[in-house]
Amino acid sequence: MSLRFLSTARAQLADIVIIGGGPAGLTLAAAVKNSPVLSSLNCKLVEGGNLIGPLNSFSQNPPSNFTNRVVSLTPSTISYLSDIGVWKHIKEDRVESYDNIVAWDGVSGAQIDFNGPSLATMCETTNLQSALLARIEELNEETGIMDNIKVENITSDETNGWPVLQLSSGESLKTRLLVGCDGYNSPVRKFAQIESRGWSYNRWGIVATLRFKNGEFRYPTGWQRFLPSGPVALLPLPDNWTSLVWSTKPEYADILLKLDDDAFLAMVNAAVKLPVEELEFLYNQAHEDPENLVGEITWRLNVFNDKLSPQEMEKYPLELDTIVAKSRAKFPLKMSHADTYVEDRVALVGDAAHTTHPLAGQGLNMGQADVKSLVAVLEKAMERGLDIGTKLALEPYFSERYPANHVLLGVVDKLHKIYSTDIAPIVMARSFGVNVLNTVPFVKDYMVSRMGE
Amino acid sequence: MFLRRLSTAISEAEKSHFNSLAASWWDTTGPQRILHKMNLVRMDFINETLRSHVKINAGVPDEQKTFVPGWNHHNVLPGPVAESIQTEINRRIAQELSRPRLSCLDIGCGGGILSESLARLPMVASVRGIDLSPEVIRVADRHKALDPAITDKIDYQLKSIEQLDKDDQYDVVTMMEMLEHVEYPALVLQTAMQHVKKDGFLFLSTINRDLVSWLTTIVFGEYVLRIVPVGTHTYSKYIDRREIAEFVDETQFRVVDARGCTYVPLRGWVFTSLPDTGNYLMALQRME
Numbered sequence: 001m002s003l004r005f006l007s008t009a010r011a012q013l014a015d016i017v018i019i020g021g022g023p024a025g026l027t028l029a030a031a032v033k034n035s036p037v038l039s040s041l042n043c044k045l046v047e048g049g050n051l052i053g054p055l056n057s058f059s060q061n062p063p064s065n066f067t068n069r070v071v072s073l074t075p076s077t078i079s080y081l082s083d084i085g086v087w088k089h090i091k092e093d094r095v096e097s098y099d100n101i102v103a104w105d106g107v108s109g110a111q112i113d114f115n116g117p118s119l120a121t122m123c124e125t126t127n128l129q130s131a132l133l134a135r136i137e138e139l140n141e142e143t144g145i146m147d148n149i150k151v152e153n154i155t156s157d158e159t160n161g162w163p164v165l166q167l168s169s170g171e172s173l174k175t176r177l178l179v180g181c182d183g184y185n186s187p188v189r190k191f192a193q194i195e196s197r198g199w200s201y202n203r204w205g206i207v208a209t210l211r212f213k214n215g216e217f218r219y220p221t222g223w224q225r226f227l228p229s230g231p232v233a234l235l236p237l238p239d240n241w242t243s244l245v246w247s248t249k250p251e252y253a254d255i256l257l258k259l260d261d262d263a264f265l266a267m268v269n270a271a272v273k274l275p276v277e278e279l280e281f282l283y284n285q286a287h288e289d290p291e292n293l294v295g296e297i298t299w300r301l302n303v304f305n306d307k308l309s310p311q312e313m314e315k316y317p318l319e320l321d322t323i324v325a326k327s328r329a330k331f332p333l334k335m336s337h338a339d340t341y342v343e344d345r346v347a348l349v350g351d352a353a354h355t356t357h358p359l360a361g362q363g364l365n366m367g368q369a370d371v372k373s374l375v376a377v378l379e380k381a382m383e384r385g386l387d388i389g390t391k392l393a394l395e396p397y398f399s400e401r402y403p404a405n406h407v408l409l410g411v412v413d414k415l416h417k418i419y420s421t422d423i424a425p426i427v428m429a430r431s432f433g434v435n436v437l438n439t440v441p442f443v444k445d446y447m448v449s450r451m452g453e
Numbered sequence: 454m455f456l457r458r459l460s461t462a463i464s465e466a467e468k469s470h471f472n473s474l475a476a477s478w479w480d481t482t483g484p485q486r487i488l489h490k491m492n493l494v495r496m497d498f499i500n501e502t503l504r505s506h507v508k509i510n511a512g513v514p515d516e517q518k519t520f521v522p523g524w525n526h527h528n529v530l531p532g533p534v535a536e537s538i539q540t541e542i543n544r545r546i547a548q549e550l551s552r553p554r555l556s557c558l559d560i561g562c563g564g565g566i567l568s569e570s571l572a573r574l575p576m577v578a579s580v581r582g583i584d585l586s587p588e589v590i591r592v593a594d595r596h597k598a599l600d601p602a603i604t605d606k607i608d609y610q611l612k613s614i615e616q617l618d619k620d621d622q623y624d625v626v627t628m629m630e631m632l633e634h635v636e637y638p639a640l641v642l643q644t645a646m647q648h649v650k651k652d653g654f655l656f657l658s659t660i661n662r663d664l665v666s667w668l669t670t671i672v673f674g675e676y677v678l679r680i681v682p683v684g685t686h687t688y689s690k691y692i693d694r695r696e697i698a699e700f701v702d703e704t705q706f707r708v709v710d711a712r713g714c715t716y717v718p719l720r721g722w723v724f725t726s727l728p729d730t731g732n733y734l735m736a737l738q739r740m741e
């Protein structure tokens with residue numbers, strides 16, 4: 001009892017403690033330091049992993065290969081990052097912008113008219129994070145970032161209810177406002193007893209860094225083919241490199257991750273072209289007879305390519321011939337949404353509040369919009385002399401962001417469901433395009449009833 | 454003398470009403486939510502007034518004064534020159550806004566909602582809150598102790614406005630939802646005015662249309678302007694805003710701003726362009 005009292009008594013005081021040094025947490029830290037109204041606050045960031053070392057080494061000696069976590073940034077994310085002085089620190093030779101997205105139905109072959117962003121920019125997560133860190137250091141030598149330190153326990157102070165964090169370093173922090181940027185399993189969300197609802201997609205997202213065969217020039221293009229097992233996407237990086245995001249069933253993911261690099265590369269080439277039945281056959285072969293897989297795929301792709309006219313060839317991505325060693329990784333995909341983003345003394349931002357299927361490349365961008373909104377709300381609260389940790393001060397953040405995120409999560413979720421089936425009427429219907437589906441009520445009702453399970 | 458003693462005597466019924474509210478004062482989801490929300494509008498009003506009246510050259514030796522043209526320099530001077538003048542002015546304003554320099558008096562501070570908000574503004578150095586209910590002063594004291602950033606900035610006292618030292622003067626005096634609770638508002642208002650420093654501000658608010666009418670009629674009509682005999686208590690004699698402005702002009706005060714505000718479900722309190730109806734905020738500034 002007395003020990004606990006002592007440790008609480010020795011807790012360092014802070015105005016804002018951010019847990020998590022992912023894209024959301026670092027953006028929030030940079031935005032707070034950049035704000036004339038908030039910069040005087042004592043703001044700390046605690047990250048369990050090794051953050052500063054790797055980010056500094058990325059900015060001083062960038063690796064020659066692209067790293068495998070690449071995200072698509074929307075124009076509004078980039079304009080916010082520019083506003084808070086971060087974008088100028090981005091290594092622009094490592095990002096690629098594109099406004100051409102070719103998306104097609106893996107079963108019917110129909111092109112999908114995607115209401116995507118007018119311009120998207122592919123950027124390695126590490127590039128973004130190291131730019132954020134550079135900006136934070138530029139604004140204040142005292143960064144307030146504590147890395148390699150895990151938050152082990154969170155309690156409430158007995159007198160004023162402020163969160164008290166026990167850190168793995170033995171220190172403790174007591175804060176007016178605790179912001180959870182701590183990802184899907186958010187310890188902050190659990191501390192605040194906020195429910196998060198959703199479901200697993202029973203899909204894995206496989207990422208890898210690949211390169212198209214040199215030769216023909218193509219404008220930077222995002223390719224996305226919707227297969228019943230999930231979409232496979234190739235998103236452009238500079239110099240013919242490309243980032244793979246392949247969502248697929250757990251059993252396929254297992255098979256794909258066990259393949260050697262050449263066989264995996266062949267499977268990606270197959271997945272963006274061959275009919276679904278052939279792909280099923282190939283998964284089987286990959287499982288039972290991986291040695292002959294490359295030969296089998298080469299033969300099938302030759303047959304497929306021979307039938308294409310030069311114009312038709314342009315509707316498909318070029319052949320991939322290089323993969324960065326060890327760049328393959330898999331992530332579980334789920335959709336989840338917290339019941340609220342704010343409680344007294346607590347706010348949730350980014351994946352801590354919501355996760356989505358990567359098919360629309362929105363996850364990180366939603367977190368950026370959260371940060372922008374939260375910072376504006378905190379500024380307003382400061383001007384009104386409110387205690388920024390109170391729910392009263394934080395409520396506008398929730399009411400601004402929840403509906404917007406809710407709509408996006410719903411649309412992405414529907415897209416996933418519509419395209420992960422091969423039931424004939426739905427395939428027929430969807431070859432008219434998503435927008436048609438949405439405007440024809442009976443088709444939509446039918447689909448919704450079919451997808452009710 | 455008799456009047457003076459009674460002027461801020463709050464009726465017994467009012468007092469017990471306040472006491473019962475004290476317990477739930479700081480529960481922003483409870484019955485006081487509307488008051489907490491109203492505080493947001495008050496703070497916006499106070500903030501905007503203070504920000505737009507920052508004096509950047511007061512007390513500064515002539516040679517260090519920031520050049521503030523008395524005309525619209527953006528129209529007259531070449532772009533870069535006008536811009537650099539504006540940048541310098543903005544820099545000085547920001548400097549003044551972040552320098553703790555204002556002393557505040559919150560009359561009828563209740564549980565401290567407004568006092569705490571004032572105390573958190575970087576430009577505020579100290580806040581004194583006074584109230585007549587021992588219970589709410591206790592609530593206020595207990596609550597300020599929860600936030601180390603303001604504990605030492607605020608000083609709550611159980612006293613009436615008459616019990617303040619006559620020479621006590623403040624840069625900002627607030628009297629929110631207070632006049633309508635006292636029996637002799639005119640005297641209270643006059644006493645409050647005495648505690649405003651030169652160039653300082655008095656912020657007032659009242660509750661609703663009838664009370665606005667009542668305030669303008671009784672306060673300014675009967676007691677201040679003396680256009681009707683004291684004790685007439687009539688609602689039929691309205692004074693329009695021009696007359697109030699004229700009155701204030703004749704005192705050492707001027708009306709800087711007056712705004713209506715109203716409660717809109719789902720949106721909270723918003724300003725209206727009708728300061729003569731519904732809730733009402735007013736800023737007076739002492740000119741000499």
Ligand SMILES: Cc1cc2nc3c(=O)[nH]c(=O)nc-3n(C[C@H](O)[C@H](O)[C@H](O)COP(=O)(O)OP(=O)(O)OC[C@H]3O[C@@H](n4cnc5c(N)ncnc54)[C@H](O)[C@@H]3O)c2cc1C
Nearest residue numbers: 020022023024048072151182183205350351361363364365
């Ligand atoms: C395959 C895939 C592809 C994607 N592609 C895109 C895309 O193209 N565009 C897009 O916008 N989004 C994309 N996303 C989503 C995006 O990656 C996430 O939304 C984003 O990384 C979330 O950032 P965050 O900062 O909220 O959380 P995270 O990046 O998860 O960061 C959380 C941090 O909190 C730390 N932490 C957790 N607990 C503790 C603790 N107890 N103590 C200390 N630290 C702790 C963790 O170490 C971690 O660093 C993709 C996701 C996947 C899986």
